[in-house]
Amino acid sequence: MKRNVVLELTGVERHYGQGDTLLSILKGADFSISKGETVALVAPSGTGKSTLLHVAGLLEHPDGGEVNINGHACDGLSDEKRTAIRRSEIGFVYQFHHLLPEFSALENIMMPQLIAGLSWKEAGERAGQLLDYMRIGHRGSHRPGELSGGEQQRVAIARAVANAPTLLLADEPTGNLDPETASYVFDALEALVRQSGLAALIATHNHELARRMDRRVTISDGKIVDF
């Protein structure tokens, strides 16, 4: 494995259905991303962006090939070990924020850290720093329903990195926002990623945002290719 490689996919296959209805989405996909590298995943709807992110994020098993995260070959591992790697190494951001509506912004960001065993004080301090970094420190006590779409998404991004993961996987993180807010939220996401040295794989339909990443890849006939 190359030095500093955070995520490496080798010959990954993913199929849905069977027989006449078999749909091959990933057909021997190879991909790797190193520490500090940002990669945009730009591909037409239905080509397998979410599938790729789910397999890379250990949410789904590949039907063939290997997924390696920070030197761990993940496919033969128990579900418990996969969950442990997912919690410690991977942060997810989705198109919709999926924040817990009954908890404040601060508490939402604290949650993964509390699950990881940090004290209330430690989790609160880190969550507060992240809120400040995302320029919403004054909104910490507000519930998601009291925040704008852009603020909600900034909380979701802060939550994704709360446990200091090494890999950020984002599926259309600004897809639900108007262009101006999307640009603002993307600025915050990019600054956070670059400041923390994360490897980030970000699926987006927005070519302007994609151009700001170090590399751009697409999915073509079930394989991952740079463009």
Ligand SMILES: Nc1ncnc2c1ncn2[C@@H]1O[C@H](COP(=O)(O)OP(=O)(O)OP(=O)(O)O)[C@@H](O)[C@H]1O
């Ligand atoms: N669990 C499943 N069972 C059957 N087919 C599925 C399943 N999940 C995804 N698919 C199919 O696999 C293909 C790829 O889906 P995926 O969600 O990865 O695409 P995508 O590129 O992320 O699309 P979009 O940009 O519209 O979100 C689609 O044709 C989808 O219908």
